[in-house]
Amino acid sequence: MTSDYTMPMEFCPQCKSMMMPKDGMMVCRKCGHKMPKTAGGESMVSKTKQLNRVVPVLEQESAGLPTTSARCPKCGHNVAYWWLRQLRSADESEVRFFRCTKCNETWREYD
Ligand SMILES: [Zn+2]
């Protein structure tokens, strides 16, 4: 019989035998020496059990973006998020970008 339950061992200060918990005390099986149980004794309930849910960070926020009907070049889905992006050079106009709501394919609108 194997057990992964580990209990802090207590040894009798008089005869060095292992002590057993009994009636809320630690009692030496050999000489009968009694001493109070150490804190935490047999109920070592882990209070550090916490669920660490890691929320994946999206490369770009899709939530809140408007959708439009645009055909995805990848999967053929016809609903996509869209946004405008001003290009650096002044003589270029705003470019419309699309992102497929189904497969997240992102593309820009070509004239
Ligand atoms: Zn003892």
Ligand SMILES: [Zn+2]
């Ligand atoms: Zn798609």
